Amino acid sequence: MIDQNKNNQPLDLSYLREISGDSVEFILEMLDVFEKQTPVYMADLEKAILAKNWKATFECAHKIKPTFYYVGREDVRDHMQEIESNARDNKETALIPEAFAEAKRFIVILYKQLDDAKALLQQRL
Numbered sequence: 222m223i224d225q226n227k228n229n230q231p232l233d234l235s236y237l238r239e240i241s242g243d244s245v246e247f248i249l250e251m252l253d254v255f256e257k258q259t260p261v262y263m264a265d266l267e268k269a270i271l272a273k274n275w276k277a278t279f280e281c282a283h284k285i286k287p288t289f290y291y292v293g294r295e296d297v298r299d300h301m302q303e304i305e306s307n308a309r310d311n312k313e314t315a316l317i318p319e320a321f322a323e324a325k326r327f328i329v330i331l332y333k334q335l336d337d338a339k340a341l342l343q344q345r346l
Contacts (some may be wrong), residue, residue: 233293262342
Protein backbone atom coordinates (compact mmCIF):
# COMPACT_ATOMS: atom_id res chain seq x y z
CA MET A 222 0.00 0.00 0.00
CA ILE A 223 1.24 3.46 -0.87
CA ASP A 224 1.86 5.65 2.17
CA GLN A 225 -0.33 8.71 1.59
CA ASN A 226 1.55 10.63 4.31
CA LYS A 227 4.71 10.54 2.20
CA ASN A 228 2.84 12.21 -0.66
CA ASN A 229 3.00 15.52 1.20
CA GLN A 230 6.65 15.28 2.16
CA PRO A 231 9.77 16.08 0.15
CA LEU A 232 11.41 13.13 -1.55
CA ASP A 233 14.22 11.48 0.35
CA LEU A 234 17.08 11.61 -2.13
CA SER A 235 19.67 10.26 0.30
CA TYR A 236 20.35 7.19 -1.85
CA LEU A 237 21.13 9.33 -4.90
CA ARG A 238 23.20 11.69 -2.76
CA GLU A 239 25.18 8.77 -1.37
CA ILE A 240 25.97 7.11 -4.69
CA SER A 241 26.81 10.43 -6.37
CA GLY A 242 28.90 12.00 -3.64
CA ASP A 243 26.11 14.59 -3.37
CA SER A 244 26.58 15.69 -6.97
CA VAL A 245 23.66 17.97 -7.82
CA GLU A 246 24.26 17.47 -11.55
CA PHE A 247 24.15 13.69 -11.22
CA ILE A 248 21.01 13.74 -9.08
CA LEU A 249 19.24 16.06 -11.52
CA GLU A 250 20.23 13.80 -14.40
CA MET A 251 18.90 10.74 -12.57
CA LEU A 252 15.61 12.49 -11.79
CA ASP A 253 15.27 13.44 -15.47
CA VAL A 254 15.90 9.82 -16.50
CA PHE A 255 13.36 8.67 -13.93
CA GLU A 256 10.75 11.09 -15.32
CA LYS A 257 11.36 9.88 -18.88
CA GLN A 258 11.47 6.16 -18.12
CA THR A 259 8.61 5.88 -15.66
CA PRO A 260 5.81 6.55 -18.19
CA VAL A 261 7.29 3.90 -20.50
CA TYR A 262 7.53 1.36 -17.68
CA MET A 263 4.04 2.17 -16.44
CA ALA A 264 2.58 1.86 -19.96
CA ASP A 265 4.23 -1.53 -20.42
CA LEU A 266 2.92 -2.65 -17.04
CA GLU A 267 -0.58 -1.45 -17.81
CA LYS A 268 -0.57 -3.23 -21.16
CA ALA A 269 0.51 -6.48 -19.51
CA ILE A 270 -2.16 -6.19 -16.81
CA LEU A 271 -4.93 -5.41 -19.31
CA ALA A 272 -3.89 -8.48 -21.29
CA LYS A 273 -3.83 -10.52 -18.07
CA ASN A 274 -0.34 -11.57 -19.08
CA TRP A 275 0.95 -12.30 -15.60
CA LYS A 276 4.45 -13.24 -16.75
CA ALA A 277 4.85 -9.86 -18.48
CA THR A 278 3.21 -8.16 -15.49
CA PHE A 279 5.74 -9.75 -13.17
CA GLU A 280 8.63 -8.73 -15.43
CA CYS A 281 7.44 -5.13 -15.81
CA ALA A 282 6.79 -4.67 -12.09
CA HIS A 283 10.19 -6.19 -11.35
CA LYS A 284 11.87 -3.72 -13.72
CA ILE A 285 10.20 -0.59 -12.36
CA LYS A 286 10.27 -1.54 -8.68
CA PRO A 287 13.81 -0.43 -7.74
CA THR A 288 13.45 2.97 -9.37
CA PHE A 289 11.08 4.07 -6.63
CA TYR A 290 13.73 3.29 -4.03
CA TYR A 291 16.14 5.66 -5.78
CA VAL A 292 13.77 8.57 -5.12
CA GLY A 293 13.04 7.58 -1.53
CA ARG A 294 9.65 5.99 -2.06
CA GLU A 295 10.21 2.57 -0.55
CA ASP A 296 6.46 2.34 0.03
CA VAL A 297 5.83 2.39 -3.71
CA ARG A 298 8.66 -0.07 -4.28
CA ASP A 299 6.94 -2.41 -1.81
CA HIS A 300 3.61 -1.81 -3.57
CA MET A 301 5.21 -2.86 -6.87
CA GLN A 302 6.73 -5.85 -5.10
CA GLU A 303 3.24 -6.97 -4.17
CA ILE A 304 2.08 -6.66 -7.80
CA GLU A 305 5.21 -8.52 -8.90
CA SER A 306 4.73 -11.34 -6.38
CA ASN A 307 1.04 -11.80 -7.12
CA ALA A 308 1.69 -11.91 -10.86
CA ARG A 309 4.69 -14.23 -10.50
CA ASP A 310 2.82 -16.62 -8.20
CA ASN A 311 -0.45 -16.25 -10.11
CA LYS A 312 -2.30 -15.47 -6.88
CA GLU A 313 -4.80 -12.74 -6.11
CA THR A 314 -4.51 -11.61 -9.71
CA ALA A 315 -7.96 -10.01 -9.48
CA LEU A 316 -6.40 -7.43 -7.12
CA ILE A 317 -3.62 -6.46 -9.52
CA PRO A 318 -5.62 -4.01 -11.67
CA GLU A 319 -6.69 -1.93 -8.65
CA ALA A 320 -3.18 -2.04 -7.19
CA PHE A 321 -1.88 -0.74 -10.51
CA ALA A 322 -4.58 1.95 -10.61
CA GLU A 323 -3.42 3.15 -7.20
CA ALA A 324 0.17 3.31 -8.46
CA LYS A 325 -0.93 5.15 -11.59
CA ARG A 326 -2.77 7.77 -9.52
CA PHE A 327 0.33 8.13 -7.38
CA ILE A 328 2.59 8.91 -10.34
CA VAL A 329 0.94 12.33 -10.73
CA ILE A 330 1.87 13.11 -7.12
CA LEU A 331 5.37 11.77 -7.63
CA TYR A 332 5.99 14.06 -10.60
CA LYS A 333 5.04 17.03 -8.41
CA GLN A 334 7.47 15.79 -5.76
CA LEU A 335 10.16 15.41 -8.43
CA ASP A 336 9.57 18.95 -9.69
CA ASP A 337 9.87 20.27 -6.14
CA ALA A 338 13.08 18.30 -5.56
CA LYS A 339 14.58 19.51 -8.83
CA ALA A 340 13.76 23.14 -7.99
CA LEU A 341 15.56 22.80 -4.66
CA LEU A 342 18.52 21.14 -6.32
CA GLN A 343 18.72 23.86 -8.98
CA GLN A 344 19.18 26.39 -6.18
CA ARG A 345 22.40 24.60 -5.24
CA LEU A 346 23.97 25.01 -8.69
